[in-house]
Amino acid sequence: MITINNLSFAYKKQAPLFKDLSLEEGAGQIIGLLGKNGAGKTTLLQLISGLLTPNAGEITVNGQIPIKRSPEFLEQIYFVPEEFIMPTVKIFKFVEAHAGFYPRFDRTLFNDLIKQFELDQNKVLSKMSHGQKKKFRIAFALSTKCQVIILDEPTNGLDIPSKAIFRQMVAGALEDDQTVLISTHQVKDVETLIDKILLVDNGRIIFNNTIIDLSEKYDFKIVSHLPEQVLYSELNPMGYKVVTAANGNTSEVDIELLFNAINDGVKFN
Numbered sequence: 001m002i003t004i005n006n007l008s009f010a011y012k013k014q015a016p017l018f019k020d021l022s023l024e025e026g027a028g029q030i031i032g033l034l035g036k037n038g039a040g041k042t043t044l045l046q047l048i049s050g051l052l053t054p055n056a057g058e059i060t061v062n063g064q065i066p067i068k069r070s071p072e073f074l075e076q077i078y079f080v081p082e083e084f085i086m087p088t089v090k091i092f093k094f095v096e097a098h099a100g101f102y103p104r105f106d107r108t109l110f111n112d113l114i115k116q117f118e119l120d121q122n123k124v125l126s127k128m129s130h131g132q133k134k135k136f137r138i139a140f141a142l143s144t145k146c147q148v149i150i151l152d153e154p155t156n157g158l159d160i161p162s163k164a165i166f167r168q169m170v171a172g173a174l175e176d177d178q179t180v181l182i183s184t185h186q187v188k189d190v191e192t193l194i195d196k197i198l199l200v201d202n203g204r205i206i207f208n209n210t211i212i213d214l215s216e217k218y219d220f221k222i223v224s225h226l227p228e229q230v231l232y233s234e235l236n237p238m239g240y241k242v243v244t245a246a247n248g249n250t251s252e253v254d255i256e257l258l259f260n261a262i263n264d265g266v267k268f269n
């Protein structure tokens with residue numbers, strides 16, 4: 001689905017951001033793309049979407065080369081950037097004008113998602129609040145049923161109930177042949193949603209693992225006393241948050257703890 005071979009990329013007059021980066025991701029996953037500020041998450045998403053040109057290496061999405069921006073490519077990828085400007089048209093007019101670009105666009109789903117987000121289709125997009133615009137873009141993205149949906153910081157600006165609705169929507173609206181790539185710092189918002197974590201640091205993917213694998217191999221828990229065999233620990237009002245090797249049970253992955261542990265040098269394999 002998404003294949004990256006030996007990608008190198010630098011912004012003009014800047015040191016290379018990515019050198020020799022390779023990645024292979026199949027269909028049917030919700031992937032969380034994590035990394036510190038400036039790690040290159042948005043840049044990577046823009047490269048995959050064909051909005052930036054690699055200096056070397058190759059990216060393909062379903063066999064298409066993104067930067068060629070062919071109609072076959074554009075109808076199967078939808079990118080919701082972190083910041084965007086919306087046109088001065090009503091929601092229903094926008095849908096009338098744009099849904100046709102996406103052969104699998106599902107109007108029933110769109111109407112349902114807009115209702116769940118409590119948006120009025122007669123509202124003018126440019127006059128909506130930031131959170132409302134974001135909700136519209138998410139609903140539109142999911143309704144395209146594109147094979148690759150890219151969401152850059154989707155929950156920024158969403159109120160608390162909308163974050164829960166967002167999780168239900170993404171989990172409920174996807175087909176087996178779709179892949180969703182979500183870049184976020186709001187890990188709690190996607191913790192129960194994502195199947196896989198990709199961690200970008202210093203121009204490299206330093207971590208690429210599934211939640212199932214992590215939950216089978218490691219325990220993430222809060223304890224009052226530090227156990228002897230601990231891979232990583234953090235002080236917590238209740239005692240310590242720790243990561244240990246699993247003892248036969250599966251535990252829910254605490255992504256924030258995992259992120260901090262990796263940044264502290266803990267190797268998860």
Ligand SMILES: Nc1ncnc2c1ncn2[C@@H]1O[C@H](COP(=O)(O)OP(=O)(O)OP(=O)(O)O)[C@@H](O)[C@H]1O
Pocket residue numbers: 011012014017035036037038039040041042043044
């Ligand atoms: N248009 C640009 N021109 C030059 N440098 C840029 C440009 N856009 C981003 N950069 C630089 O590239 C690096 C990666 O930026 P990017 O926005 O991809 O990171 P990010 O991981 O998405 O960060 P954040 O979590 O803060 O959103 C940063 O050092 C940034 O300053």
